Amino acid sequence: MRARARAVVIGGGVGGCSILYWLARLGWDDVVLVERADLTSGSTFHSAGLVGQLRGSLSLTKMMMASVDLYRTIGKEVGLETGWREVGSLRLASSPERLEEIARQAGWAKTFGLPLELISAAEAQELFPPMTTDGVLGAAYLPTDGYVDPSQLTFALAEGARRAGAEIETNTRVTAIATERGRVTGVVTDRGEIEAEVVVNAGGMFAAELGRLAGVTVPIVPMAHEYLVTRPTGLPLDMPTMRDPSLLVYFRPESGGLVMGGYERDPAPWSLDGIPPDFNGKLLEEDWPRFEPLLENAIRRVPALEEMEVVRLINGPEAFTPDGEFILGPTDVRGFWVAAGFCAHGLAGAGGMGKLVAEWIVEGTPSLDVWHMDSRRFGAAYASRSYTLARTTEVYSTYYDVKYPGHEREAGRPLRLSPAYPRLQELGAVCGEMSGWERANWFEPNAPAGDEGLRPRGWAGRNWSPAIGAEHVACREAAALFDESSFAKIEVAGPGSAELLEWLCDNRVARDVGAITYTQMLNAKGGIECDFTVTRLTEDRFRIVTGTAFGRHDLAWIRQHAPDDGSVDVRDVTSAYACIGLWGPASRTILAPLTTDPLDFPYMRARELAVGDVPCLALRVTYVGELGWELYCPSEFGLRLWD
Known part of the structure; x- marks a missing residue:
């Protein structure tokens, strides 16, 4: 085993092998993958293998489309079978709401460049003969979807990576992540150490444990996911895969029989206290009582299933995330990356995901907008195991629900509360x-x-x-009050703070004390990484106010580029301050009687004033196009300020 590599990928599932393949293809041939057991021995080997491309965002759909492009060719490239079958997919609409949903999906598909068709129930039955049309109002048919053999695909990717110069070390367990001054320096394994400037945590259901070795929270929960396989009965081999989300079930052809699975309303989180160290290439016990409601639903759609002989009920853990999206990208530890939490869709997304993550590592920015998958989207709340469990359980149990605009998740709430x-x-x-x-x-x-x-x-x-x-x-x-306490607040202080922010921001921010600047931070390609206001509080102290969801990302971006000589201190002060926004043409009339301080300071300026008996920092800014202020005070004064 080599002692040094440019990058180490941890995890020999389909995701890790895809990242390794693409890193090598992009010219990083000095890369190595380490796997605790054998390739595919985590969740990959028991995947049901469905590959569906149309998703709820352009970026994720493009990722899935890139997977299909790779799966069509990788077998020929390396001379290995992958089991790719481009049989198409059906998605049934068994209610008016579902019919509206697939009609909207047809519009998305056209925008995304996918040949999705809306067809009748009868046409769906022609494509999938064993189904009944009872209650089916229509269907969406995508002919370029299909399914693939998970193990064969993984070995093909591994072979492609080896041919491009990468190395793979199996039966090599990572025991520590080496870091120095907030930067990764390599990995420690039970077979020795490997120095590396980049480490990718593609550990599947083990990703949370691997993250903890680096001091990084990876909020995933393994969920038991079941599907059955029947004996062949002569069903057409070229039938499409089929989903009936109203019944919570999916099907795919399997050698003249069927694979059938689904998403239960009563999920089964697994091994919450830590995955057994010897859980490699293993399955969980069959859980027929939990699966039977899904089987009953499946028989309603495919009555012949009742007479088919079941070869096996496969029950395996899959890593799910609190919002149902992948976890990808850099972390708070420089050089430590995550690619995990694929929510039972790692096989469908692996090809495109590996390409995107590899491009991100090599070129510095991803080729798609993947903010909704960025590892830094999760706040401090997800360090709580119970909160992550509550959110993840909700994601699994509502997987097939219709998601309407403005939909809000309910699990784990309320958690973070402003003083008001x-x-x-x-x-x-x-x-x-x-x-x-x-x-x-x-x-x-x-x-x-x-x-x-x-x-x-x-x-x-x-x-x-x-x-x-x-x-x-x-x-x-007139006027309105806004509780903005949730907005993320970052303070950058120290003798090097002005120089750092001048370098990172595309606007001039080192103005005189009290100046507020609206600015962005750009990446090397000129794309926007951060978008916020910067207030100069003193000569060497600045306060950044950014969106609630972007605090961790923006904090990491600034820290990533800050000097490590102690001249700049970057810290999250969100919880330290409450913020009330007062805006509208009557706002000055409302505020004036509450303070003895003058309110005539200009737009985009900040100054201290007292509102009643509450000490505040007033920022003369607006997000609504009307006169007003943001009023910041220490959190313990927040309720009094609101009153």
């Missing part, structure tokens, strides 16, 4: 959640002042209230 939260509740706030924070979307008592006739038709009008319009008008014509 009790008053928001008293005023009838309908709250949403962002990074664990409860935030008012609207106040339902304001609904009668709004116009119900403005409710969007159909899909977009479900999570909506006429209060939104009434509150907009009130802010535009």
Whole structure:
């Protein structure tokens, strides 16, 4: 085993082998993959193998499309079978809501460049003869979807990586991640150490444990996922895969028989106290009582299944995330990357995911907008195992639910509460959640002042209230209070702080003390990494205010580029300060009687003032196009400030 590599990939599943393959293809031939047991021995070997391309975002769909492009060719490239079968896929609509859903998906598919067709129930049955059309209102058919053999695909990717110069070390367990001054320096294994400037945690269900070795939280939970395999009965080999989300089940052809699985309403989280160290190439015990409701649903759609002989019920753990999205990208530890949490879709996404992560590592930026998959999207709340479990369980149990615009998850709430939260509740706030924070979307008592006739038709009008319009008008014509305590706040201080921010920001921020600057931070390609305001508090102290969801990302970006000579201190101060926004043409009239300090300082300036008996930093900014201020105070004064 080599003692040094440019990059070490941990994990010999389909995801890790794909990243290794693409790193080598992109010219990083000095790379090595280490696997604790044999290739595919984690979750990959028991995958059901479905590959569906159309997803809820352009980036994820493009990733899946790139996977299909690779799966079509990798077998010929390396001279190995992959089991790729491009048989197409069906998605049934068994309710008016599902019919509306697939109609919207057809629009997305056209935008994404996928040849998805809307077909009748009868046409769906022609493609998948054993199904019944009872209750089916229509279907979506995508002819370029299919399925693949997970182990064969993984070995093909591994062979391609080896041919490009990469090395693979199996039966090599990582016992420590070596770091120095916040940067990864290599890995320690039970067979020796490997120095490396880049380490990729592609450990599948072991990714959380590997993350802890580097001091990084990877919020995943292994969930038991079951599917059955029947004996061949002469069914057509070229049938498409088929999903009936209303019944929570999926099917694919298997050598003249069927594979059938689904997503239960009562998920089974597994091994929450740590995965057994010898759990390699193993399955869980069959759990027929938990699977039987899915089987009953499946028989409703495919009655012949009741008479088929079941060869085996396969029960294996799959790593799920708190929002149902992959976890990809760099972390707070420089050089330590994560590619995990594939939510039972690692096989479908592996080809494109590996390419994207490899490009990100080699070129410094991803080729797609993958913010919704960025490892830094998760806030501090996800260090709590119980919170992660609650959110992940909800993701699994609602996997096949229709997701309407404005949909909010409910598990684990409320968690992070601003000082003003009790008053928001008293005023009838309908709250949403962002990074664990409860935030008012609207106040339902304001609904009668709004116009119900403005409710969007159909899909977009479900999570909506006429209060939104009434509150907009009130802010535009009088004034409104906004609780902005959840906004992420970062302080950059020290003798090198001005120089650092001048280098990172595309606007000039080292102005005179009290100046507020709206700016971005750009990557090497000119793409926007951060978007926020910077206030110069003193000669060597700046406060950044950014979006609630972007705090960890922006903090990591600044720290990644900060000098390590002690001249700059970068810290998250979000919880230290409450913030109330007061905006509208009447805002000065409202604020003036509450302070003896002058309010005539100009736009994009900050100054200290007292509101009643609360010491505040007032920022003369606006996000609503009206006169007003952001008022910051220490959190313990927040409720008093609101009052």
